[in-house]
Amino acid sequence: MRDTLHGVVIPDPYRWLEDQQAPATRAWIDAQNRYAHACLDSLPGTPGLERRLSELLRVTRTDVPVERGGIYFYTKRRPRDEQAILYMRNGSTGRERVFLDPNSLSADHSISAGYFDLSPSGSLAAYYLRAGGDDRTTIRIRDVRAGRDLPDSLPRDFIDDFSFRRDESGYYYIILKPLVGRRVFYHAIGTPLARDSIIFGEGYGPDAMFGVSTSENGKHLIVGVYHGWAHSDIFAEDLAAQGPLLPVVRDSDALFDARFAGDRLFVMTDWHAPRKRIMEVLPGSYGPGGWKEVVPEGPAPIEDWSLAGGRIFVQYLRNVHSRIAVFSADGTPAGDVHLPGHGSATVPAGRWQSGEAFFQYSSFVYPPVVNRLLIRTGHTGVWARTDARVTPSEFETRQVWCTSKDGARVPMFLVMKRGLPLDGKRPVYLTGYGGFDVSMVPQFSPIAVVWAEHGGVFALPNLRGGEEFGTAWHEAGMGEKKQNVFDDFIAAAEWLIANHVSRPRAIGLEGESNGGLLVGAAMTQRPELFGAVVCEYPLLDMLRYHLFLQGPQWVPEYGSAADPAQFRTLYAYSPYHHVRQGIRYPSTLFETGDADTRVAPLHARKMTALLQALADPRSRFLLHYDTEAGHSGGQPVGKRLQDGARVLSFLLWQIGAGGE
Secondary structure (H helix, E strand, O other): OEEEEOOEEEEOOOHHHHOOOOHHHHHHHHHHHHHHHHHHOOOOOHHHHHHHHHHHHOOOEEOOOEEEOOEEEEEEEOOOOOOOEEEEEEOOOOOEEEEEOHHHOOOOOOEEEEEEEEOOOOOEEEEEEEEOOOOOEEEEEEEOOOOEEOOOOEEEEEEEEEEEOOOOOEEEEEEEEOOOEEEEEEEEOOOOHHHOEEEEOOOOOOOEEEEEEEOOOOOEEEEEEEEOOOEEEEEEEEOOOOOOOEEEEOOOOOOEEEEEEOOEEEEEEOOOOOOOEEEEEOOOOOOHHHOEEEEOOOOOOEEEEEEEOOEEEEEEEEOOEEEEEEEEOOOOEEEEOOOOOOOEEOOOEOOOOOOEEEEEEEEOOEEEEEEEEEOOOOEEEEEEEOOOOOOHHHEEEEEEEEEOOOOOEEEEEEEEEOOOOOOOOOOEEEEOOOOOOOOOOOOOOHHHHHHHHOOOEEEEEOOEOEOOOOHHHHHOOOHHHOHHHHHHHHHHHHHHHHOOOOOOOOEEEEEEOHHHHHHHHHHHHOHHHOOEEEEEOOOOOOOOHHHOOOHHHHHHHHOOOOOHHHHHHHHHHOHHHHOOOOOOOOEEEEEEEOOOOOOOOHHHHHHHHHHHHHOOOOOOEEEEEEOOOOOOOOOOHHHHHHHHHHHHHHHHHHHOOOOO
16 A cells, blocks of 8 residues: 655555454454464563562552532542542541442453542532543433432543533533544533533534533633643633623633632633743733733743632642642742652642642652642641552662753653662663653652662653643644654663663663654664663554544644645654664564554554564564553553553563663
């Protein structure tokens, strides 16, 4: 198969593998799975790795609670649970009750559940059910006091967002139709779903993403429209006056995130502030030029923010470590929230009218802790602790700086056993992301712990394309500048070699989704540097990605081959189009599956076939294809243990002794 795009002939010998249900494709998948299992199932270290991961994952872990009407809703997974259980209790120290236990919903424990939204009084709870890692969910509405589900559930679909009205008369929700777009609906409780009306979204294509929320006091509705990850529009409706949705800001080249505190509307934005600031929308004003600055741009970028207890909480990233600052509603500084070290914390979450908020803290080797913050006094106390078997003092985390091809300085975290001699031969687990303004922060990683315990170095560079240093850092790694991300990643590997941490072919790569594209580009551009690759749920054919599943919404980040200039950029790095005959690429394990309804599994299928056909046969190219796994998580703990042990054992098999 050949295409001609903008005058360039593009071979695509494995186009036939795009047809996921074709008999030939299914037979090919079955053969690949047999080959992968024959290579992987008998690796001697796998059982021990799975046992150690079990000690880190089969533990009691509680997530941040949400309080509504004096009831605390949260999820918790105990050591024997395959899936987290939904709990509730009256008061922060009241008796714990099970809201829903998804472990009984499927024999293989593949169905997961979670809270989607809670009505302001806590009388209604919307919760989701997800099968495997599918992005499609079923939403059910429960009368909390009666303990029964209402007939107002949403059938399994791509449901992006959900928000109750304060009076509990109905709810708003967003449905994505792949390759068509999103629409915002309203459902009146007690009426047939067929009567639901579209209140927003007509005319928008699949590249636009929406968010919907109602204000805490129930008087206002906000709809956000996100054109990629770089700019957005905001619309608001006065629900009390039953007015129309009106634009707060539209057709700007900046990003806006709007939230109500009572009747006051605050917005976090990078408008004329690449590290972001917080502004208040003044009544009757349109556009940021007429708004009041409340929290000015600072030297560190704003990662997240919240409104709780009459305060504004701002989570900054200071050299990729969390700092949480507190401000009054007029912007007066009110101190910081105490954090136990240089790690990552979620922004405190609570209600505007409440006196408490909750946040989570962790670092690479420090298991998550949920803290309760008393907003008036600033006192914090542990609300729930994860009891993973790890001693943080046995490890050390360093932050080093690499110089990329164009001179940009890129930070990188290194995690290792304390006192580990760096002799230039250490096996390295090098991972990253570099896209969609996702910041890769130091959070608890069982993989990092186990790799370090095996004498290796876990390395995480903060590549451009993320937002560790603000909007400019993201924009420097998107679109026509995407090659900067791969250059940063390669520079990280070269730093590890030049500074006697490791050596060529003793470095293993791992990346998922956009990170799968990252490692695919690195291995095809500099194959001699790396000894092994794990490429999970990846994008690899960058000339056709936008034609499948949720691909159109990523065009603002990557570009589209339909555009001549963007085609040249994509073609220059598309991994599938840079596999060459006879090159010794690093041995690679591809991971994907039928339930990935976000990134089409065809990318991994086609890349596996091409490498097996063309590459130097001294390397192995394996495809582990799970018919139930998908992009959105939700796997039972047992499967997560198997997956993690498989990744670690593959890399240790290939580079565990420091490469060749």
